[in-house]
Amino acid sequence: MLKLGCSRLLLGGHVLLLCLSASWMLAAADVPAGHRRGCPAKCGDVDIPFPFGIGDECALDGFQLSCETVKGVNRPFSKDFEVTNISVPEGTVRVKTLISWQCYDPATGNTAYSDASSNFSGTNFWISEAENKVIVIGCNTLAYMLSSSYVIGCLSTCEEPLENVLCSGNGCCQAEVPKDVRLYRAYFNVDYDNSQTWRSQNSSCSYMAVMERAALHFRPSYVTGRVFSDTYGGKVPVVLNWQIRPWTCEVARQNASTYACVSSNSECLNSTNEQGYRCRCSDGYQGNPYITDGCQDIDECLVNANRCGLEMICTNTPGNYSCSCHPGKNGRCVPPPSTAVTVSTPPAMLVVGPSVGIVIFVTVVACACLIQQRRKLHHMKSEYFEQHGGVILLEKMKSESKQGIVFKIFSEQELQQATNMFSEERVLGRGGHGTVYKGILKNNVEVAVKRCKTINEKYKKEFGKEMIILSQINHKNIVKLLGCCLEVEVPMLVYELVPNGTLYHLIHDNHGQRISLVARLGIAHESAEALSYLHSGVSTQILHGDVKSSNILLDADHKAKVSDFGASILAPNDESQFVTLVQGTCGYLDPEYMQTCQLTDKSDVYSFGVVLLELLTGKKPFNLDSYGEEKSLSMMFLSAMKANKLEEILDDEIKDEDNMDIFYEIAELAKQCLDMCGENRPPMKEVAEKLDRLREVIQQHPWVQQQQNLEEIESLLGEPLASSPTATVSGEYFSIEKKVVNRLQSGR
Structure with missing residues (x-):
């Protein structure tokens, strides 16, 4: 009861502050970003913040837009893509892309197709894997996104009644967008269902699109007729990430004439996608870091007049604020938590008692919250462990321990320490299924830690059983699976480290x-x-x-x-x-x-x-x-x-x-x-x-023996000798021998 009462007291005292803080965040997000002087600030109802701009003189290279009239309304375009929103703080831009479709015409008995594609290669943009999904809509429809590196899609079936609004397979299915995709083409597998039962289910069209996940609100009517395409006007929103290319922050700062973070109180951020960077305003500032004086101080006291409570005065400072007592209070005022406080020095007798009480009170509440959080975290980890078949895995490990199987269940903390909190510097590679990090365990053993993106819900409970089988694999030409971590939402795998790169x-x-x-x-x-x-x-x-x-x-x-x-x-x-x-x-x-x-x-x-x-x-x-x-x-x-x-x-x-x-x-x-x-x-x-x-x-074969001899000679001399890869011509081979003899005679 004490813990609950204290929590309510604290929350009750600051619920207004929290709400106002949230309102400020929303207000800050709506502040129009700056643009270059003399350049259009808008096209239609879309803000055009720098580095974007209408025309070459108003934009950085690669961010030029055109303002075109569509049905009597001005719309911004980046080449063929209509732009609907640009966010400088988030480094995103929303565009409209075509929907791919296949439609059956009962009058002619033919099926028409439109396999749309989007290409952002060679630009500053790529498709956000966090904000978008691969969506397939229709009955018995198998469609997929084909990029330069990945093929990913899903199979949408129809089971009566179509009441599922979650797009989880019944009339609509979805798949994750791979990382670093800049171009893709949509395809339908026309050979999947030869009976084409979707025709008899009152579904004349099927659709495939890469689209913003938050923009899809699936309705059962989408699988009949052209409802889905008509709802979105034939185009769906896609969120693109963008960056200033082609340098890292360290390289970009060396050339002041091209460095894009020109505003004071701005910072440079390296892109996680590839070599490139973005800019942001420093904490306590808002605006556009890409224009001079674009990052302006946030007046926290003006945004929230009650930020320091009723008993204290809020004073704005550059990038921050401070709280001080009203004149005559002599420091006898209580500031809200997490504020910078300026008070006059009071007599010790007036302060020691209340201060000690406040410290004890805050300490008790903090400890109670910490204990509660730890219990919650432990419960969550236990649930994940059980969901992934951890209990079954432990039982199997005990029963088969006599067979000498070496397999370990790692904790999340162990792998965090091994990979330096999954540092970007430890990344060995990225793939469609996850990211691989170099890890160093406590016994100085180097390992490869694979942090998977997702796990198929169908196989969650079987994961532990599969780990047991995979752990028994013992072959000199297969990377050894050393263990796994199951107390996280998506399991992590630990392999032996193979140091010499990939065949690719x-x-x-x-x-x-x-x-x-x-x-x-x-x-x-x-x-x-x-x-x-x-x-x-x-x-x-x-x-x-x-x-x-x-x-x-x-x-x-x-x-x-x-x-x-x-x-x-x-x-x-x-x-x-x-x-x-x-x-x-x-x-x-x-x-x-x-x-x-x-x-x-x-x-x-x-x-x-x-x-x-x-x-x-x-x-x-x-x-x-x-x-x-x-x-x-x-x-x-x-x-x-x-x-x-x-x-x-x-x-x-x-x-x-x-x-x-x-x-x-x-x-x-x-x-x-x-x-x-x-x-x-x-x-x-x-x-x-x-x-x-x-x-x-x-x-x-004789020429193989010659080749091996050449490789040994090159290894000794530290440079290539032959002008042809195989050195099968005898004259050339003897000239190489002569070159070696000359080297030896000259003492080199």
């Missing part, structure tokens, strides 16, 4: 480093062995679900280790356990999976086939900026094979006309992996055996 970076960002065919075949064989083990070497088959070169790590000896089981699921036991959320990495996705929504071991085989192509060609799996078949590496490869032009797409580093038979054997294996029908693809065990045989053959 080795192939595409190697900065001139030469990768021999032998090395490439070795990595391919080791990766295939790992996937073969997951598919057939454990008691319960495990599907990886996201096989790609960036999920193949390399250790200090350049041995492959398959990682990132964020997309993996235990193999389903019956047909009801289909995956209804389509997600994966663009260029690697099994086309059969896109049609059926069913992940199988042959889906991993297809993705591995794309990795083989990367190793053969040195090209990226997908390029949205290209045209036709050149967009997809697999399509380009299959076309080259059909035209007998494999040599034209091989990586120049490994190309050798005298050994095309080896390349054709590898290419034939990749072609089998990429078969459109999953049943025709070879199992991973067969793929691994074929790659092992090819590696043995190529290691015995």
Whole structure:
């Protein structure tokens, strides 16, 4: 009762202050941001704050807008996108983007499509993953967003009655927007439901859009006719983040003529997206940091006249305020909490007693609140732990401890300490499923901590069981799962740290480093062995679900280790356990999976086939900026094979006309992996055996021995010697020998 009474007393005394404070925050958010003199402050009813502006002279480079008349009303546009709101403090801009649709015409029996796209590449903008969602509306509609790096979407079905207004699968489904997306195209999978039962359910149209999550208010009527498109006028709002490019704060400050944070009392913030920065007004100031004197002091006393209470005087100071007693009070006044107080020095006898009482009172209340918060936090962590199957996991660990399984359940505090509170400096990589941090445990063991974004609600309770199975994986070419943390909303995984980067970076960002065919075949064989083990070497088959070169790590000896089981699921036991959320990495996705929504071991085989192509060609799996078949590496490869032009797409580093038979054997294996029908693809065990045989053959080849000799010489001398990657020409080889002899004779 004492605790409750004290809390009520404190809240009762300051509830007005809290409300006024909230009102001030809203008022501050509505303060018009500044613009350059002589430049339009508005276009229609939309404020245009600098660095945005109408025309080149009124905006920073990349923030130019045009003011156009649409149906008699002025509207601002950024290229083809109508702008509806700009926020300088939040670093966001809202634009309208087209809705993608497919509509069936019963009169003609045809289905029309409109697959819209949005492209912000090469601009200061990208799609906010926090403020937007991928939305699919319709009956039996499978649609997805295709970007340069990701494919993500979902399957919307219809179950009578359509009363669900949460967009959770019945008539409407939604998926998270990946991080760092600047361009995307919407696609409908027309082959998903051949019976097209959605026609008979009074649903003539289906829709797909990337849109602001707060703007969607799903109604059952959206799945019938053109209601959804008509409601939003054919376009939906999307929130974009923006930044000043292309420098970090440290670099930008070095050039005063281009540094954008020109207002005094402003600060520079590095972008979390990529190299770039934004500006903000310092605490206690508001306005526009991008214009001179744009950040103005907030008069806290004017905003809230009762900020210091009835017994004290509020005095505004630059960036802050102070509270002092009225004349004659001699310091006998009680300030509200969290204020800067200026009082005259009273006689000690008048102050000691009341001060001690106040201190004791505040201490008791603070301790009571702290205890309550700790209890609440402990209860919440316990709930998360139980939801994620932690109890089952503990029981399994105890029963199987005799088998020597090393697996630990970490606390959130342990992982916070290991990663320096998940510092940006510790980030090893980001992906569609989460962010990976470098961690150092108390025993100085280096680990990789994966902080996942979301977890499928369907598998929450099975998470503990899955952890037990994954912890039993023991293969030299698979990253070892060391433990997990379950007392958080989304579980975190702890893996062994593999220090030498990814296969993707080795192939595409190697900065001139030469990768021999032998090395490439070795990595391919080791990766295939790992996937073969997951598919057939454990008691319960495990599907990886996201096989790609960036999920193949390399250790200090350049041995492959398959990682990132964020997309993996235990193999389903019956047909009801289909995956209804389509997600994966663009260029690697099994086309059969896109049609059926069913992940199988042959889906991993297809993705591995794309990795083989990367190793053969040195090209990226997908390029949205290209045209036709050149967009997809697999399509380009299959076309080259059909035209007998494999040599034209091989990586120049490994190309050798005298050994095309080896390349054709590898290419034939990749072609089998990429078969459109999953049943025709070879199992991973067969793929691994074929790659092992090819590696043995190529290691015995004379030109491989020459290449290895060259690499040893280059390693000793510290620089490349050959003008060609393979050095198969005897004259060149002898000239290299002569160069080495000269080096030795000169004592270098």
